[in-house]
Amino acid sequence: MATLQTIRSKGPLLVIVIGLALFAFIAGDAWKILQPHQGAQNVGEVNGESLSAQDYQKMVEELSEVYKLTSGLNSLSDEQLTGVKDQVWRTYVENQLIAAQAEKLGLTVTKAEIQAIIDEGTHPLLAQTPFRNPQTGAFDKDMLKKFLVDYANLGKSQMPAQYVEYYQKLGTFWQFVEKTLAQSTLAEKYQNLIVKSLISNPVSAEDAFKSRTEQSDMLLAGVPYTSINDSTIQITDDEVKALYNEKKEQFKQLVETRDIRYIDVHVVPSDADRQAVLEEVTTASNQLSETNSDYAAFVRANGSSVNYSDIPVNKSVLPLDVAARLDSASVNEVYGPYYNQSDDSYNTFKIIAKTTAPDSIQVRQIQVYSETIDKTKTLADSIYNALKGGADFAEVAKIYGQPGEAAWISARSWEGADLDAENAKYVSTLISQPVNELANLEIGQGRLILQVMNKKSMQPKYKVAVVKRPVEFSKETYNAAYNKFSQFVAQNTTLESLEKNVEESGYSLIPRSDFSSAEHNVGGIKSTREALKWVFDAKPGEVSPLYECGENDHLMVVALERVNKAGYRNINRVADMLKDEIRRDKKAEKIMGEMKNFNSVAQVKEMKDAVSDTVKHVTFSASAYIAATGRSEQAVSAVAAKTAVNQTSAPIKGNAGVYMIQVYGKENGTEEFDAKKEEETLSNTAANIVARQLINDLYQNAGVVDNRYLYF
Structure with a gap:
């Protein structure tokens, strides 16, 4: 397009845009977002419905144009484009999940509702459009109406070609806004249907108020778990298995991942x-x-x-x-x-x-x-x-x-x-x-x-x-690094061989667990998509070819160590974590047994390896930080709230040790209790938690498949 003649002096409608993107020095389509694909490849699936590569590409192009228009950019960086791709996928998945539920419930969004939102003009999305009052920055529906009239008569106008082009882009942008308003309104309706069922009551409100405002001051003494040597604690396989079954839902893995190990050689300039x-x-x-x-x-x-x-x-x-x-x-x-x-x-x-x-x-x-x-x-x-x-x-x-x-x-x-x-x-x-x-x-x-x-x-x-x-490396420097590394790769074609010879050759074998196909590169290195595709097509123990990647300054080889199937993680993968918890519980049991007849903090202080502290302003709603052990202890806060002044607690099993406390003072804050306000806060808190969990729960039951890595 013509260069500085693209200055957008179209009056109040475009004042904001002029400030954001006054010039289009270089023609806008200097890059392609995605390479065209032949056939009907599908990049993903939600609730049994597939998303084709072509449709995904169109959505990425659409959002990219929106981002460029609202940000005043002529093109997007690689990082920005990656963000757009991920945002498109997340939005698509969430919209599909919500739409499926809304259809079951008969929830819809009418054109009249969208028009009402536009007339009201307070929706956050409207504030991101160019249709804003230059003085107040607020959305101006009159500016929008004027644009829509001009846009409808575009074919009859005498505007220069580049003005027509810009109006067409702005028209496409507004269609995107309307579509997004409809999707977000439907999601809001569905979420409101769920979260509005969550209500509080006066008893809960008063309890929440006290947990937040009532403060306890206390003397504390305890014995850290570190005082007991790990080797003295015996743990059986049956104990590990029992705890695994108890916590099994915590180990559920939604998507298949890989454990990999890779060598990244960064080519750098030589002294020459x-x-x-x-x-x-x-x-x-x-x-x-x-x-x-x-x-x-x-x-x-x-x-x-x-x-x-x-x-x-x-x-x-x-x-x-x-x-x-x-x-x-x-x-x-x-x-x-x-x-x-x-x-x-x-x-x-x-x-x-x-x-x-x-x-x-x-x-x-x-x-x-x-x-x-x-x-x-x-x-x-x-x-x-x-x-x-x-x-x-x-x-x-x-x-x-x-x-x-x-x-x-x-x-x-x-x-x-x-x-x-x-x-x-x-x-x-x-x-x-x-x-x-x-x-x-x-x-x-x-x-x-x-x-x-x-x-x-x-x-x-x-x-x-x-x-x-x-300072850049020369061709000779790169060739020397390539020849050395390629010889190493040729001589070590299995993971076992890599592990055996990597240090002697001067390289580092970097581990990476739970590598997902949703990631865009290996090891944070650009242009490693082929390596990523190899990872999800390889068998454990295999070693990849040598990849030239980065900005033509990295050499990489990848080895597949393990495939982690979707579902419950293997008990052996989480055994160390389970053993840590069992070990802590056994140490706690031992220390609490030694304290069972104690009735004062002073007695605990006399124990071997004991620590003590004075802790003030402890509330039930916040974990007490124990400086002596360097950990936050919610159990201590809970016990303190229920312990009367001048009373000593029973032994408390915490995260870092076993404690006893003596409360020597309590006071209430200056805030006055407002039952209505407190109930509203509780309801909103519960609603926020549910809203965050809602999509995750729907996702787990929707059979979501993400194959974008195969095509993009």
Whole structure:
């Protein structure tokens, strides 16, 4: 699309969007979200209904466009795109789960209900749209109505093509909002049906109030479990099995996972690579002092990671190491070469110019197009002369289907961007144009009549030619690492062999348990999708091929150790955890047996390895923190709440030891009891817990299958 002629000066409707995304310097479809797939592959399944790869792709593309529009972005990073993919899947699954239940109950959402939500204008989703009042930031239904009328008449309008394109995108965005409103309203109805059945009562309210406000001060003494050697505690298989059966539901695994072990080789520059970069930057530094023109070509030719801008920029746009050294260099002076540790680079730069320029410019404009370049010029000249002669700018703009209203443009919209010739020409005009004067600017095949209305926040700006060369490994260094690792992989084709020889070869075999197919990479390394697919197609003990991954700077091999099927985890996988709990219980039983005839904290203090403390302001609703053992103990809080002043408790089995307490004081907080408020708080708390658990319970019974890793 045409570059800076895409500025969206469409009046109040687009004021917010103008602030978010004023420029579209690069055509938007520079990347594809997902590769097209042939056939009818399914990426997942919910309640027996499959989601095709094509439909999933469309949903990802839809949400990506929404994200770009609302965030003012032209494209998404890999991380942002990954987040979009996951959000699409989560939303799809939750909507399917809710829809199935709603259908059974006869719950629906009508168009009238959606319209009522829009008319009310308080739904949080509406506040994320561009249809917001510029002064208040609140959703403005009148702005929406105006847009919908304009959108409906789009085919009859005389708007320039790029305006039509933007309105079409905004129309698609609003359709997404309406769909999302319907889905969220249905979910809210279903959840309300469940959570509104949860009510409190005056007795529970009073008890909750006391548990939160009544405080106890106490003396405490106890014996930590660590005082008993683990080797003295005997644990049988029958005991482990019995506890496993008791807690079996806690060990339920919803999806199949894998235990893997992998070797990740990160290729880094050699000393010779570093020296070569330093020598190249030194040469560039010498040449830079003799260069007086075409700095953009010079920095490109020298492989700089920082593009040259012929538009003066704020130093905050420059790399931090360059900005910190600007005051140490004069105009036309070359600084460097120098090494910057934070980004592992060698650098040199030259200040070409230093000036003062605005950070914000208010401008209004009229875009002019006609059938030919000559007709466009004639029409633009006519408009320009009319305005110079006193014609009203806004009225003339309306004749050509444009609002002609002034909008503030921030220098952040262009500073740091790689501007082409047209963009640079436009921005230079904005900066240099005197306030209130008109300009007739040729942009591509069209013309732009613009008038700068105001400038503010004048700041020091710089033109700086920067040669920044990150230190990178050479082809020879990479080949040496590859050859060494590939030889190791070829000689160790089983997990057993890897374990035996990995340390001797200088590598590390990294364990990873419960690796899920829903993850996007192995070991947090980019571009490991093929390795991920291998993991879920391999057999235990197998070793993968060597994968080149990351940003072409990692080598990886993966071994499959174990397959963890969906369902209850094998008792052997949780045996150590169960033994820890049994061991703790047996230690507690032993210590409590020694305390059974005690009736004072002083007696506990006399025990071997005993610890003691004074603990204040303990409430039933919060776990007491025992500094002597470094653990929080809910059992101590509960007993303290029920122990009278000057009374001593029985032995208390805690998380880190066995305790006895003597309460020496109690007091109530200053808060007054409000039964209605307390009941409402209890109901809301219960509702929040149920709402969080609801989707999880539905998920477990829906046969959810996630096969996205096979395709995306």
